[in-house]
Every structure is written in structure tokens, then in C-alpha cells.
Amino acid sequence: MGRTVTAREVAEAVHSAIPRLAWELPADILAGLEAARDAEENERGRIVLDQLVENARIARTDRVPICQDTGTVWVSLEIGPDVAVQGDVFSGVDGAVARAYDEARLRKSVVANAIFDRANTNDNTPAFTDIHPIDEPGAARLHIMLKGGGSDNASRVVMLVPGAGRAGIVDALVECVREKAANACPPLVVGIGIGATFDKVAGLAKRALMRPIDEAAPDGETAALERELLEAVNATGIGAGALGGLSTALAVRVETAPCHIAALPLAINMGCSAMRRCTVDL
Template sequence: MRDSVSAARVRNEQSVAHKQPMSGANPYTKHLVITKERIAHVVADAIPALACSLPHDIVCALESAYQREQQENASSRAAFALDVLMKNAHVAADEARPLCQDTGSVWVCLEVGPNVCVQGDVFSLVNEEVARAYITHKLRCSLVRNALFDRTNTGNNTPAFCEMHACDAPGARVHIMLKGGGSDNASRIVMLPPSAGKQGIIDEILRCVHEKAANACPPLLVGIGVGATFDKVAHLAKMALMRPLDVPARDSETQAFEQELLDAINATGIGAAALGGKTTALGVRVETAPCHIAALPLAINMGCCAMRRASYEL
């Protein structure tokens, strides 16, 4: 297991989902065929790696937060909590053990460019590999058969929640996240009136943080979606969580808003493990889209301190 974890961890750290196309030949002219086996293989390798090792950007953010809290007060509960989280991450990676007992539901998002052809019933094979990975690596299975009528455990952590989107960028990439129940339970969608404006969005986010952050295993990564429609804004927020902390927003206005939200969230004093301090969140990521003139959709997707996600070029 450790070999597959190490190999997938390398691919995780070398993720290039945000890489721009290389200059030179037109990337759209080359037709790319991607088989279902290739996609399923990436997912199969990623699951044990994500379950047992934090992404590099999250590790760095935890270490920076620990240094800040220790400088403020070396004996504080905040510094203690962050130290425990870092030790847990190191032990999990070294011993190939899950970071958390909640090994999450599996979310797979496939983005395909105009020059790409995907062959085969991709998501059926992905589900087979998810089931195999969870059973082989003895990861906790957390899916029930039906949310309302049959809450019997499926026994293999399937179905994975899979989606495919066409995009303008050439090539194809797959985004994978293992999402715990606590952080999703702390998330919400709100259909605000346009008159709420930017301040209304800030107020709603802070209300959510005050009410739910302590139960979402902070320090958090907060994904914010603004715009689109009721069903699409949640996808924006989830994709916001996929953007690494060391990758800035595409425009200065969004960057400034993310920093404003991060400062406001950390000023709540909830802190790491809800024990107080200045690190309620490690980062805030915002994705926006057009919307109807009568609407201001807002989605808040909380990501816990075990933010298990990665993106891979195919």
C-alpha cells in the first residue's frame, strides 16, 4: 500500500490543474482520446494517497499557522491543537494510515476540452475502482443506500459522486476529493436578494462560520461560490476548494475579497479545533459567475483541516 500511496502522492504534488497551455502549436488541433481505464486508474491511485496524506499547500499552511500561534503564545491551546494536527499528518503519511476516521465520500469531477474524446462507461469503472480501493486499503465505508428510505451502509463506499463538464481549455483533467460528513454538514446554499450585495454575502458567511465552524473540524478551507443558479452555485463553491492555497485568484478584486473574508473569519476567535486563537481558517477561495438579475446565489462549502483533494492532468 505504501508504494501506491507514495506514487500517488508524487502525482498529487505535481498536480497541474491550473497550468496554462504552452505557447507554440495550437493545442486544440491535436485530438486526444482518453480511455475509461486511464481515468479509473488515476482515481484508484489517488484514493489511498489522499486518505493518508495532506496536500502540500495544506501542510505548509498548518505549519505557518502554528508558527504564528506559537509566537503569540507558545503555551496556547491554539498552538497545541495545530501541533497535534501536524503530528497526525506526519504519522498518517509515514505509516500509510488514514488522516481521519471519516475517510469521506468520493467526489470525481472530469473536465474535458473541445479536443478530447472520452471512451467507455467511465463512471461505472470509477465506482468499481472506488469500491476496490476502500476495501483493499481498509478505509471506512460511509455511504448509505438511500438518504431517506434505506440508510443501510453500501459496504464499499460507493456510489462515488461523479460528474463530467465540457470546458474551453484543451486537454482533460480530473478533480478528486474525499469529503467528510462534518464539513459538508456545516455548508449551506442561500439565495440572497441582489440588494444584499457584498456586505450581505460577508454577513451570511460569518453567520455560517459562527454557527457551524466549530463542528467542521477547523482550521478550515472555505470555498465560496457566488452567482449562476441554485444548482450550479454549489459546484462553484466546491471547485473553489480545489484551488490550492498557493495559487492566487485570477484577478486582484477576487484576491482582495478572499483576504477580507479570511481576516474576518479568523477574527471570530473560534480557532483550531475550536479551542480559540487566530486560525479558524487557513484560507478562503472564491469563484464567481454570471446570474439572473433577480438573484444573488451564494454557496458556502466548508472544508475541514483534513482537506483531501487533488487535480490531475490526463
């Protein structure tokens, strides 16, 4: 048996990551915004991208949130086959989130119950957690994301018929982008999950968002699909800030899985221009 991951180290990693995520864009996202600005031909789109780059600089320098919506906290623990977890490995996460949001003076956005009690919990808890076993000996890494409401509201799960195929996936994504992208603060990073089951496909889409936008899928087929989907999204011309232009999305990232012969589950998880996520090796 390899190492053991403890609740304390998970909580400490989450507490340390949250303020940095709120204040500083990941390097790949900032580079993507800068490249999009330099390539943009639409004047209004270029102005929006300029403002987004400047906003990121101010947030990093002054240590203030990139966006007023500092999101819900998603924490996913990836562990290899020889890594053990000690009891409830997430038992300290809610306390870490509450402390971090209070200390960094971040907006608290979680309500106690979606339908029966929409009172604010006043500490941005609970966080949303999961464990994801992987076939990588020695792996113990934590994915952390601050996910804004606008981008999540623009997401969807669609149970396509198998005959819809690749074209059906492209069409469903473009339809979603046309209907919802303007509310998700483009340019977007789009996570796509394909396969598994109704309840699991959304998790695939969220994990897809963790892959840096400058890292294509490792296999050629998925990488080609990512390029096709990105071209289709950007062909809408919605552009940065939904004011027109070349960059409706910076990247589309795809994760696939097996599924039932009668199904083609598809999840689309929008990520906004403030794509706040990091991966911490424990």
C-alpha cells in the same frame, strides 16, 4: 479532434489516488498548518495545530488514515474543447472506489438512500461524479476529493437578494462560520460559489476548494474578496479545534459565475483541516 479520455484511465487514476489522499495531506495544506502554528498566539490553538501537524506526519509515515472519516468520493473531469470522452467515462469509478477502500481498509460511509434506505452500501459507493467542460485546448484533468461528513454538514446554500451585495456575502459567511465551524474541524478551507443557479452554485463552491491555498484567484477583484472573507472568518477568533486563536481558516477560495438579475446565489462549502484533494493530469 484531440485525444480521447477512456473510462479505464479515469478508474485507474481514482483507484491510485484514494489511498494516497487518505494517508497524506496535500503539500499546500500541510504548509498552511505549519505556518498557522508558527504564527499562533493562543496557547490552546497552537497545541491543536501542533497535534494536527504531528497527526499528518504519523499518517504519512505509517500509511494510516489522517482522519477516521475517510469521506465520500467526489470526482470531477475537466476537459478541453478538443478532448472526447468514450461512452460512460465514469463507468469504472465505483468499482475503483470499492477496491481502493477495501484494499486500504478505509471506512465505508455511504448509505443506499438518504431517506428510504440508510443501510451502508459497504463499499463506499456510489462516488459522486461530474464533467466540467473548460475552454483550454488539450486539457484533460481529474479532480478527486475525499469529503468528510462533518465539513459537508457545516455547508449551506443561500439565495441572497441582489441588494445584499458584497456585505451580504461577508455576513452570510460569518454567520455560517459562527454556527457551524466548530463541527467542521477547523482550521478550515472554505470554498465559496457566487452566482449561477440554485443547483449550480454548490458546484462552484466545491470546485473552489480544489485551488491550492497558496494560489490566490487570478483576477484582482476576486483575490481581494478572498482576502476580505478570510479576514472576517479569522476575526471570529474560533481558532483551531474551535479552542480559540488566529486561524479559524487557512484560506477562503471563491469561484463566481453569471446569474439572473433577481438573484445572488451563494454557496459555502466547508473543508476541514484534513482537506484531502488532488488533481491528476490524464
